[in-house]
Amino acid sequence: MRPKACSPACANASQVLPDTMDFVVTTLLNALTLISILMLVGLGLAISFGLMNVTNLAHGEFVTVGAFAVYFVQSVGGSFWLGLLAAPIAGAVVGCILEFAIIRHLYSRPVSTVLATWGVSLILQQGLELTFGLGAKPVTPPIEGTLDLFFTVYPAYRLILIAIAMLTLLGVVLLISRTSFGLDIRTVIQNREMAEGVGINTRRTYAIAFTFGAAIAGLAGGLVAPLAIVLPQMGVNYLANAFFVVIVGGVGSIGGLVAGSVFVGGLTSVLNYQISPSLAQAIVLLAAIVAVRLRPNGLFNGASR
Amino acid sequence: MIARDRNWLVIFAVCVTLAIVYPFFADGYQLTVIRDALIFGLFAASLDFFWGRTGILCFGHAAFFGIGGYIMALTTLNDAIPLGSVLGILGAIAGAAFVAAIIGYFLFFGGIRGSYFTIVTLAMGVICQQAAVSWSSVTGGDSGLIGIPPIAFDLGGLHVDLSQDLPSYIFVAAIVAVVVLALWSISRGRWGMVLTAIQDNEVRVAALGHNAPLRLLATFVLSAAIAGLAGALYVCMAGLVAPDLSGLLLSTEVIVWVAVGGRGTLLGPVLGAIAIQRAQQTISSFNPSLWPLLLGCVFVIIVFVLPDGILSIYARLKSLFNGRRPAQ
Amino acid sequence: MSDVLLQAENVGIRFGGLQALEALNLTVRDKELCCIIGPNGAGKSTFLNLLTGTLRPTSGSVRFLGHDIAGLPLHRIARLGIARKFQIPSVFPSLSVEDNLKVARWGASSPVRPVGELLDLVALGNRAATLAGELAHGQKQWLEIGMALAIEPRLLLLDEPTAGMTPQETLATAEMLLRLKGEFSIVAVEHDIRFVRALNCETLVLHQGRRLRSGPFHDIETDEMVRDVYLGRR
Numbered sequence: 001m002r003p004k005a006c007s008p009a010c011a012n013a014s015q016v017l018p019d020t021m022d023f024v025v026t027t028l029l030n031a032l033t034l035i036s037i038l039m040l041v042g043l044g045l046a047i048s049f050g051l052m053n054v055t056n057l058a059h060g061e062f063v064t065v066g067a068f069a070v071y072f073v074q075s076v077g078g079s080f081w082l083g084l085l086a087a088p089i090a091g092a093v094v095g096c097i098l099e100f101a102i103i104r105h106l107y108s109r110p111v112s113t114v115l116a117t118w119g120v121s122l123i124l125q126q127g128l129e130l131t132f133g134l135g136a137k138p139v140t141p142p143i144e145g146t147l148d149l150f151f152t153v154y155p156a157y158r159l160i161l162i163a164i165a166m167l168t169l170l171g172v173v174l175l176i177s178r179t180s181f182g183l184d185i186r187t188v189i190q191n192r193e194m195a196e197g198v199g200i201n202t203r204r205t206y207a208i209a210f211t212f213g214a215a216i217a218g219l220a221g222g223l224v225a226p227l228a229i230v231l232p233q234m235g236v237n238y239l240a241n242a243f244f245v246v247i248v249g250g251v252g253s254i255g256g257l258v259a260g261s262v263f264v265g266g267l268t269s270v271l272n273y274q275i276s277p278s279l280a281q282a283i284v285l286l287a288a289i290v291a292v293r294l295r296p297n298g299l300f301n302g303a304s305r
Numbered sequence: 306m307i308a309r310d311r312n313w314l315v316i317f318a319v320c321v322t323l324a325i326v327y328p329f330f331a332d333g334y335q336l337t338v339i340r341d342a343l344i345f346g347l348f349a350a351s352l353d354f355f356w357g358r359t360g361i362l363c364f365g366h367a368a369f370f371g372i373g374g375y376i377m378a379l380t381t382l383n384d385a386i387p388l389g390s391v392l393g394i395l396g397a398i399a400g401a402a403f404v405a406a407i408i409g410y411f412l413f414f415g416g417i418r419g420s421y422f423t424i425v426t427l428a429m430g431v432i433c434q435q436a437a438v439s440w441s442s443v444t445g446g447d448s449g450l451i452g453i454p455p456i457a458f459d460l461g462g463l464h465v466d467l468s469q470d471l472p473s474y475i476f477v478a479a480i481v482a483v484v485v486l487a488l489w490s491i492s493r494g495r496w497g498m499v500l501t502a503i504q505d506n507e508v509r510v511a512a513l514g515h516n517a518p519l520r521l522l523a524t525f526v527l528s529a530a531i532a533g534l535a536g537a538l539y540v541c542m543a544g545l546v547a548p549d550l551s552g553l554l555l556s557t558e559v560i561v562w563v564a565v566g567g568r569g570t571l572l573g574p575v576l577g578a579i580a581i582q583r584a585q586q587t588i589s590s591f592n593p594s595l596w597p598l599l600l601g602c603v604f605v606i607i608v609f610v611l612p613d614g615i616l617s618i619y620a621r622l623k624s625l626f627n628g629r630r631p632a633q
Numbered sequence: 634m635s636d637v638l639l640q641a642e643n644v645g646i647r648f649g650g651l652q653a654l655e656a657l658n659l660t661v662r663d664k665e666l667c668c669i670i671g672p673n674g675a676g677k678s679t680f681l682n683l684l685t686g687t688l689r690p691t692s693g694s695v696r697f698l699g700h701d702i703a704g705l706p707l708h709r710i711a712r713l714g715i716a717r718k719f720q721i722p723s724v725f726p727s728l729s730v731e732d733n734l735k736v737a738r739w740g741a742s743s744p745v746r747p748v749g750e751l752l753d754l755v756a757l758g759n760r761a762a763t764l765a766g767e768l769a770h771g772q773k774q775w776l777e778i779g780m781a782l783a784i785e786p787r788l789l790l791l792d793e794p795t796a797g798m799t800p801q802e803t804l805a806t807a808e809m810l811l812r813l814k815g816e817f818s819i820v821a822v823e824h825d826i827r828f829v830r831a832l833n834c835e836t837l838v839l840h841q842g843r844r845l846r847s848g849p850f851h852d853i854e855t856d857e858m859v860r861d862v863y864l865g866r867r
């Protein structure tokens with residue numbers, strides 16, 4: 001059975017018990033599962049929090065919405081893969097509405113953004129609860145069973161999850177480095193005034209980037225749905241962890257995102273074998289705070305503040 | 306400035322008078338309702354002292370409330386500890402202050418402000434609640450601890466027993482009045498003025514010889530200590546402690562109390578806490594899951610319609626009124 | 634020499650590929666007044682940052698009373714007796730003029746001048762209750778000088794104290810500084826030649842991060858090369 005707490009950490013550490021031999025490989029793969037999810041969730045946050053300076057406390061709800069999309073599609077008879085297609089779309093729709101209705105009016109008021117997005121997060125949670133009812137929602141993975149990896153046997157779905165996450169990340173890197181929209185984003189981030197000067201519609205670019213981040217977080221929610229406990233309140237754990245990823249890794253580079261995810265995800269996975277999940281979370285929080293104290297600009301950035 | 310101080314004192318005096326005459330008109334149950342609301346008002350004032358004076362939002366303030374509550378519960382439930390009520394309250398204050406000092410040290414001296422601070426404290430709140438749930442051998446897990454005795458002690462001839470409604474009401478009301486008055490005098494004196502200056506320009510304050518991070522840390526620790534005190538009082542009055550007391554929902558509600566009552570006024574948040582809890586009880590009696598939904602709406606409404614709280618309606622009407630007069 | 638307060642020897646700083654300052658020397662004796670001038674981007678503010686320990690030089694050394702103060706927390710530097718007026722006026726807009734000065738005094742290890750005297754010194758006696766954010770630009774600059782005075786400094790560094798002032802205000806500021814001369818050392822960075830002329834003190838001319846000339850102002854003023862730089866001929 002799955003443990004009660006619903007953090008991604010416990011979800012991933014739960015099933016595969018360590019055997020003496022395959023312990024290392026299993027731990028590594030568990031860590032990799034968590035790291036993949038964190039990277040996807042953190043990506044949107046790195047865009048909104050890191051680059052646009054918008055503190056969106058409803059980011060966790062994109063994950064929730066993605067997971068519920070998969071649940072909904074399955075519950076009306078659709079396949080998991082159809083649900084996984086719906087997840088980023090659901091995330092994007094919610095993100096887009098949020099950007100238009102709220103965030104773009106509050107770019108210059110950071111505390112107001114925090115309050116308003118938190119309000120939206122509560123509304124979404126309760127909305128989901130009123131619509132779908134109380135209790136955890138079952139989501140079945142597309143493939144049951146395990147794969148023999150020579151050192152260990154590992155659930156096949158988790159390997160698929162890791163692969164999809166990596167491919168998505170690669171796609172994002174290509175999108176940002178190779179396309180003209182990616183160039184727009186990079187220009188706006190580097191210098192907003194200058195970007196406006198050369199005729200880039202910064203508002204539109206922000207809106208698209210924000211929606212894009214929400215879609216990726218929705219995808220992450222869809223991917224994690226078969227492993228996690230799908231509840232309207234599941235988002236907040238992803239929110240906190242994703243913020244740590246961005247804070248620890250620093251903003252502005254994919255390298256930072258990877259470093260932050262490895263730090264948070266790796267530490268959580270390793271600690272989860274030794275101690276209770278909430279103590280592990282507390283230690284990760286403390287480690288993240290100490291890391292920030294030592295490297296205020298993130299692990300990946302050399303320059304000082 | 307002077308006029309504003311006088312207004313504040315007048316409103317404070319009115320509130321104290323109301324608190325004094327209230328027991329003459331209320332029955333025991335109504336007294337306990339207001340008493341509990343006042344404890345949350347104290348909690349709201351503690352957040353306002355930090356948020357209102359520094360402009361930095363703490364999103365996990367219930368962690369300190371909960372820490373205070375659990376320390377109080379564990380101390381008074383342990384028969385081996387003499388003077389459990391007194392030591393429990395002191396321990397609750399010290400425990401909350403200690404946690405705030407550790408977290409605050411790393412954040413403030415690490416140059417972390419604004420949204421970063423908000424997020425780290427949010428995570429702190431989440432973790433505190435999880436810890437309260439999972440460390441069940443000590444905290445009683447999900448269901449918490451029950452049977453916490455009311456405050457009672459004999460200290461140097463002073464005999465205090467708060468098992469009755471009226472004494473407990475008076476005790477709580479007096480503490481709230483004293484603490485709010487003390488916080489107010491601190492925040493309008495030297496300490497508060499330096500904090501205002503830090504909000505305006507922290508680098509400049511440091512260049513004048515002030516240790517700005519230390520000042521922020523001290524403010525945060527004091528704020529947490531009072532939250533711990535409120536938590537301790539609450540569990541003795543309620544008789545139980547549960548993980549919710551350090552949870553995200555309470556952290557969220559206290560922000561609403563402060564925002565609705567008027568950030569930076571100290572008294573407004575106390576009134577906000579009382580008023581909103583009344584509303585919450587009414588609404589929850591229809592449908593319990595409606596409340597978080599409404600809470601969410603209140604956040605959005607505050608931001609877009611009433612950024613300065615309920616009390617600002619009066620100020621706005623006044624300026625509207627004064628603004629029109631000469632034109633006529 | 635025992636009365637040397639601040640000594641910069643052969644200092645330079647690099648920002649990535651940009652050598653912002655190179656091989657600069659400056660000695661400030663106790664109670665001495667000196668000026669640093671130079672065109673935009675010459676490195677004057679950066680030089681002040683080195684002198685106050687805000688930045689660490691990549692070569693050479695800066696010593697205040699014989700100690701290396703680079704990298705100390707800002708408030709410790711202030712408590713050593715270094716006061717600074719920033720280039721961008723940075724008063725506390727939501728406090729009154731009087732409270733601005735109070736906050737400044739509380740930062741000092743041993744404040745001497747009462748607030749009333751400070752108000753008179755910087756000609757803001759009749760604006761004590763005004764919010765600092767509502768002051769005129771020139772008055773903000775004066776308030777900042779008053780705040781710097783409030784911490785009873787041994788060394789006062791002023792970054793463009795007369796920027797945005799009318800000619801009369803500029804002269805009034807120069808007179809203000811001349812009145813304070815002899816109480817502590819002052820280093821003023823300026824663009825405005827009239828102001829520097831009124832101060833008539835030892836002057837260092839910076840150009841593209843290097844010393845172009847230094848000496849008494851009347852020698853500098855007549856120097857061909859300095860004129861070229863200011864008239865933009867090179």
Ligand SMILES: Nc1ncnc2c1ncn2[C@@H]1O[C@H](COP(=O)(O)OP(=O)(O)OP(=O)(O)O)[C@@H](O)[C@H]1O
Binds near residue numbers: 648651672
């Ligand atoms: N932190 C920094 N990183 C990179 N380059 C910098 C930094 N600070 C200053 N510079 C560069 O150093 C040079 C000198 O700048 P500085 O601000 O000291 O000039 P200034 O003489 O004060 O000019 P102004 O009269 O405009 O105030 C400029 O080219 C500036 O771009």
Ligand SMILES: [Mg+2]
Binds near residue numbers: 677678679720792
């Ligand atoms: Mg400059």
